[in-house]
Amino acid sequence: MGTVTRDATELDDQIGQWRQYVERSQTITPADIAEMEDHLRGQIDDLTETGLAPDEAFLVAVKRMGSVDDISREFAREHAERLWKQLVLSGASGTDSPGIGRNLLVALGFAIAAAVTLKSAVTWLEGEHFGRNLALIVLPFVTGYLAWTRRLRPGAIAAVAATYTIAALTMNFSPWRSTPSAPEATTEILAATHLPILLWLVAGLAYVGGQWRSHGRRMDFIRFTGEWVVYLALLALGGIVVTGLTIASFTTLGVADEDTIASWIVPFGAAGATVIAAWLVEAKQAVVENIAPVLTKVFTPITLLLLVALLSALAVRLDFADLERDLLIIVDLILALVLGLVLYAISARDPLAEPQVFDRLQFVLLAVALATDAVLLIAMITRIADAGFTANKVAALGMNLVLLVNLIGSTRLLARFNRGASPFSALERWQTGYLPVYGIWAAIVVFALPPMFSFA
């Protein structure tokens, strides 16, 4: 009896050591280890039955399990979302910390370049020139930083540069028809607001290192975008506090006035933050990984309440006659928010987990969003039939359609997933496959819509 219990504790110790060793691999989760431990113990039991001593059986079983590095690599290949974590963390922890240091220096370089460019633009460009060029001024630096960290191939660099050149020529040399009352033409405002979407996808091309066909890399870009937004918001909050304190202290001292300080800090801070946020996502991704699920869980029910309230308000005001185009734009933004919540939920979710209550709640959110949009679209279409198309209506309706198709697809796939009829990865693939659609629509609004409405 004595030897049996001693052997058993010894074996537990050995297995404990094996577990600790495997735990070091970032891509193998505790659940995977539990599964493999069950395997290991099953094998050891069988081997001891054939007459091997427990410690011999342990060695044979571990050897048959295979090299942890190889298994970890296989898991990483299978679970891209874990690989993403490993990519980020292996950079931060020891192995190539000089790389991180250099990345920070390069990020600071790009941030300063972005800040100086934006400040110069604020100083020298007149109102409407500044507005139409804003995306072209700030986003190249984020894109450039990403292209540098990815060692982008010349072909992809050429594609990025060509898009920027064509966009810059279009924005600055189109015959925009401005009037004294409205210095900016409607189509110009539309082009300026849709250009960032197109340019962000170009930044995505740099982010995925030119491998734009890979769904896994596209999913990484979606994650990157979500976390970039969170970091940017955090930096903005901090920036507001620091700016406020700076202005308060210097004006009290009488050294400088509010406008001078703000005119330097705001452009420098805003432009620099876009690059620094990109660097932070890469360097400290694990911090935000815990925020994204919280944000989704808090705002999904709140957005659902907002939509239900909006739907009831629409039902009360059944005379759609004076519904304004503005409402369509607001609903576009709400749909974009719903889509954002879906994307956050996808990026934070373990694709293998069973359907949970939250997935059902998200399905309800999507269904209500679709219902609201359907009501509104019916109203708008009758109105447009009466009043005809304008550039604004085409843009708002088109964006609505782009979002609507995405949300219909998401709703269908989420319903199937909740029923257990299709895996969660189908929803992921739908979203990654849909990415180019935003770019195509943005390109239409930037390049095709203005000539269609004769640049008015």
Next chain:
Amino acid sequence: MANDGGTARLRGMHIDKDLVAASATPLVLGILADGESYGYAILKRVQELSGGQMAWTDGMLYPLLHRLERQGLVQATWGTAESGRKRKHYAITPSGLAALAERRQQWSVVADALDRVWRTATPPAVGWAQ
């Protein structure tokens, strides 16, 4: 490590690792078509079926099972073994059965073609010949 980075380590006859990798999915699906099972039992069944000629690097089975799970071909549930250990069970899904049927057709085409090649080709040089 006897493993050369591929999917399998072999005792006895050396079977090319690409061949082992290609046959792994239909083997696992076929075993699960018989009824739900768990990692170690699946592996033992593979050994039995191949008369001990095909033994995988055990750990490589799990990434494969997870891939099948993600593709929706198998469904996993956590349970408890008689010993009280936590154990992950795998069961084949309807789309897994469909995938198995498709693989089976593909393999029988390959096997038929190979069979004809073996019969028409010059007999292999064994032992003292050449």
